[in-house]
Amino acid sequence: MPSSDPALPASPAPTSSTIDTARLPGHRVLLGTGTPLQLDSGAELGPFTIAYQTYGTLNADRSNAVLICHALTGDHYVIDRHPVTGKDGWWGLMVGPGRPVDTDRYFVICSNIIGGCMGSTGPMETDPSTGEPYGLNFPVITIPDMVRAQKMLIDHLGIRQLFCVIGGSMGGMQVLEWASTYPEAVFCAVPIATASRHSAQNIAFNEVGRQAIMADPDWSGGKYQHHGIRPHRGLAVARMAAHITYLSEPALHRKFGRNLQNRDRVTYGFDADFQVESYLRHQGISFVERFDANSYLYITRAMDYFDLARDHGGSLANAFRTAGGTGTPVRFCVVSFSSDWLFPTSESRAVVHALNAVAANVSFVEVQTDKGHDAFLLDEPGFYQVIHGFIDGCAEHRGLTPRRRSQPA
Amino acid sequence: MSLSPSPAASARDIRIDLRLIADMVAPAARVLDVGCGDGALLSYLAREKGVDGRGIELGMDGVHRCVSQGLSVIQGDAETDLKDYPSGAFDYVILSQTIQAMRDPRGVLDTMVRIGRRAIVSLPNFGYWPIRLQLLLRGRMPVTDRLGYQWWETPNIHFCTIADFVELCASMGITIEKTAILNKAGHITRRSPTGLANLLGEQGVFLLRRG
Numbered sequence: 001m002p003s004s005d006p007a008l009p010a011s012p013a014p015t016s017s018t019i020d021t022a023r024l025p026g027h028r029v030l031l032g033t034g035t036p037l038q039l040d041s042g043a044e045l046g047p048f049t050i051a052y053q054t055y056g057t058l059n060a061d062r063s064n065a066v067l068i069c070h071a072l073t074g075d076h077y078v079i080d081r082h083p084v085t086g087k088d089g090w091w092g093l094m095v096g097p098g099r100p101v102d103t104d105r106y107f108v109i110c111s112n113i114i115g116g117c118m119g120s121t122g123p124m125e126t127d128p129s130t131g132e133p134y135g136l137n138f139p140v141i142t143i144p145d146m147v148r149a150q151k152m153l154i155d156h157l158g159i160r161q162l163f164c165v166i167g168g169s170m171g172g173m174q175v176l177e178w179a180s181t182y183p184e185a186v187f188c189a190v191p192i193a194t195a196s197r198h199s200a201q202n203i204a205f206n207e208v209g210r211q212a213i214m215a216d217p218d219w220s221g222g223k224y225q226h227h228g229i230r231p232h233r234g235l236a237v238a239r240m241a242a243h244i245t246y247l248s249e250p251a252l253h254r255k256f257g258r259n260l261q262n263r264d265r266v267t268y269g270f271d272a273d274f275q276v277e278s279y280l281r282h283q284g285i286s287f288v289e290r291f292d293a294n295s296y297l298y299i300t301r302a303m304d305y306f307d308l309a310r311d312h313g314g315s316l317a318n319a320f321r322t323a324g325g326t327g328t329p330v331r332f333c334v335v336s337f338s339s340d341w342l343f344p345t346s347e348s349r350a351v352v353h354a355l356n357a358v359a360a361n362v363s364f365v366e367v368q369t370d371k372g373h374d375a376f377l378l379d380e381p382g383f384y385q386v387i388h389g390f391i392d393g394c395a396e397h398r399g400l401t402p403r404r405r406s407q408p409a
Numbered sequence: 410m411s412l413s414p415s416p417a418a419s420a421r422d423i424r425i426d427l428r429l430i431a432d433m434v435a436p437a438a439r440v441l442d443v444g445c446g447d448g449a450l451l452s453y454l455a456r457e458k459g460v461d462g463r464g465i466e467l468g469m470d471g472v473h474r475c476v477s478q479g480l481s482v483i484q485g486d487a488e489t490d491l492k493d494y495p496s497g498a499f500d501y502v503i504l505s506q507t508i509q510a511m512r513d514p515r516g517v518l519d520t521m522v523r524i525g526r527r528a529i530v531s532l533p534n535f536g537y538w539p540i541r542l543q544l545l546l547r548g549r550m551p552v553t554d555r556l557g558y559q560w561w562e563t564p565n566i567h568f569c570t571i572a573d574f575v576e577l578c579a580s581m582g583i584t585i586e587k588t589a590i591l592n593k594a595g596h597i598t599r600r601s602p603t604g605l606a607n608l609l610g611e612q613g614v615f616l617l618r619r620g
Binding site: 331333334349352353354356357358359361362363364365366368382385386388389390392393394396 | 439461463469472473475476477478479480481482483484485490493494495498499
């Protein structure tokens, strides 16, 4: 990256080597060795690797398993230190001892999605048929494909029914897909800040990100790994654009306003004069360290293709009817955030209306916050209280033993 | 959404009209509480009658409190969010002390007896004699302990008397199966909505079904 590049501040360019996923901590399992995974595109994938983490202990009757579904750029390091960035896990406020998803009570599983870049099979990994990285030869995957792969992992772990499936954003899409496709395998479901389909606006933002990546000459038609380079500029711009959609105008204003970055006046140039610019550039640069550009293309595509109603004859309610025509037995807690304009409350409400139409057992809360879409990852006490209450109530109905009364510090 | 000021109902000591509603509910029934407030009735019904209870509540504080204690409650508006439910989805649909705050009480009542095999409605009686006296002698909109709002701030936009309600039910082909008329002390004074009920009852609780 030339130092005169105005798009990003001068900083050590990320290494051209990809993430060494073979050395990442956590579990890995090879699935689809007998029967490959049938993808929505018609292609097959298999055998394939799923990288995953677990926390807590599976009980004797295997009824206390909670599956965490991560979002677009998340991974399976939910509460432990991230092996690449060294930062704390992304959902320490939700998961852990005494947290809503209490690791003293539940056996918590989170797997890297297929198509991802943190150890599960994705475009960055080696295609066994060629011995080279998949790149764009990786098949296009969908949210249902991701969930089918997760189901194979759950089967592999010998778990017949998950106590809970929970996730935000794209993780919430997976939660909805789980509850719709495997209602007998899910006791309760918590889709957060999500939607049953990607809106035109969401697809538009994703397309901006993809175009930024593909416009980077280093992307090399998707074959950058062959050349030992990475399209980090394009990926950083994609991340910058996306990051704006995760915040809200009031949150941006509160955090940065029009404040200048380490200077008293504007410089009449294209340096990062404003704090908000500097912040976004930092977001972009730190992201490319830990993420693969082709993975970003594939995963955003999977989100774009998600449309649960279309998959069920155009009726979202049908997605929550069992084969016998009765309403889903899954208990739902749908949560949205008032300032989330990427997955606005109206999308969650549409899910609630569909669940009402089958008289499903559903709770729905819109959390009042100005933190935007990212609120599901942030300190928003009311949000965690609601989830905690819901999960505790479901645990009681499921007959899971109450938490041992050792008060956390 | 409790529209009549009342002390916060503790779990064991619920409002008298809620207690009467609960008495009309069969054990283990499927119940939808419309305007469930902080969930006092729902948790009472779950605990005492083992019902499969759901709630819908407009106020976010109430929804938070309900879901945080494990009740199945959605944030929503009865006038727009009830229509999605399939017919006969519940054994009972409950509307306590809220019908007078609806924009379209008739429409809500109609939906209630569609999605519930039975509906239970409790309402403040605007025909109660002290209210009549206030209007007659003072010439002012009545403000009572139970209806403590000034006219310009009240959410209660569609007051009715017990007689009005009985007539509406009749015109909609709704049968009143059970009635409990309460006096100011919260005691049942009558078991029928006719006669002096409209004068002596401060509030009424009605078990309804279509047809």
